[in-house]
Amino acid sequence: GIQVEQSPPDLILQEGANSTLRCNFSDSVNNLQWFHQNPWGQLINLFYIPSGTKQNGRLSATTVATERYSLLYISSSQTTDSGVYFCAVEFSWRSQGNLIFGKGTKLSVKP
Amino acid sequence: SQTIHQWPATLVQPVGSPLSLECTVEGTSNPNLYWYRQAAGRGLQLLFYSVGIGQISSEVPQNLSASRPQDRQFILSSKKLLLSDSGFYLCAWRSGRTEQYFGPGTRLTVT
Numbered sequence: 001g002i003q004v005e006q007s008p009p010d011l012i013l014q015e016g017a018n019s020t021l022r023c024n025f026s027d028s029v030n031n032l033q034w035f036h037q038n039p040w041g042q043l044i045n046l047f048y049i050p051s052g053t054k055q056n057g058r059l060s061a062t063t064v065a066t067e068r069y070s071l072l073y074i075s076s077s078q079t080t081d082s083g084v085y086f087c088a089v090e091f092s093w094r095s096q097g098n099l100i101f102g103k104g105t106k107l108s109v110k111p
Numbered sequence: 112s113q114t115i116h117q118w119p120a121t122l123v124q125p126v127g128s129p130l131s132l133e134c135t136v137e138g139t140s141n142p143n144l145y146w147y148r149q150a151a152g153r154g155l156q157l158l159f160y161s162v163g164i165g166q167i168s169s170e171v172p173q174n175l176s177a178s179r180p181q182d183r184q185f186i187l188s189s190k191k192l193l194l195s196d197s198g199f200y201l202c203a204w205r206s207g208r209t210e211q212y213f214g215p216g217t218r219l220t221v222t
Contacts, residue, residue: 031210033210040215041149041199041201041215041218042216043201045212045213084153096160096162097143098160098170099155099211103152103154104154
């Protein structure tokens with residue numbers, strides 16, 4: 001079955017709007033990371049968040065490990081937020097940090 | 112601070128030709144190293160990982176191989192490329208039980 005599932009697959013926002021991206025995972029995790037892939041393909045680390053809540057500027061993330069989901073919040077979106085957002089997890093039954101990626105949420109922020 | 116390099120940035124190779132992609136990490140010792148591939152579409156798939164010099168684990172059977180001749184060097188190779196080897200190849204590292212960091216990637220087109 002699907003191990004890491006992200007929703008929605010695509011999201012179009014007007015500049016200034018807020019959004020919530022969701023990541024569901026199928027088992028207990030050692031590690032969960034959120035990435036932003038920019039138009040050049042670079043994966044930028046946003047959060048390392050196996051549990052709890054973190055904030056970094058306009059972005060924040062929450063992982064509820066017992067319920068097996070994580071949320072990424074983007075507030076006051078800007079055109080530079082456009083790109084693909086990935087959730088990736090290291091399941092507890094895997095070793096050595098091997099990440100399994102979701103299929104991503106493609107975000108387009110219109111001016 | 113740590114940095115990760117990949118080269119070449121882009122590569123166009125004919126079917127049946129050999130391949131060598133290189134990844135090096137600076138500013139850390141004995142990292143775990145990873146090769147991922149992102150095919151057309153969005154998902155990233157782990158291909159190989161290494162926990163030390165000469166130690167390679169393969170995640171999926173394929174036409175590729177990996178080697179780690181030095182502590183901070185990871186090489187992805189093929190003796191004969193297939194069309195299906197086209198994609199975006201990303202190298203990553205992590206030290207200890209922390210987050211993974213990705214290199215800028217190599218975009219490979221097999222013609």
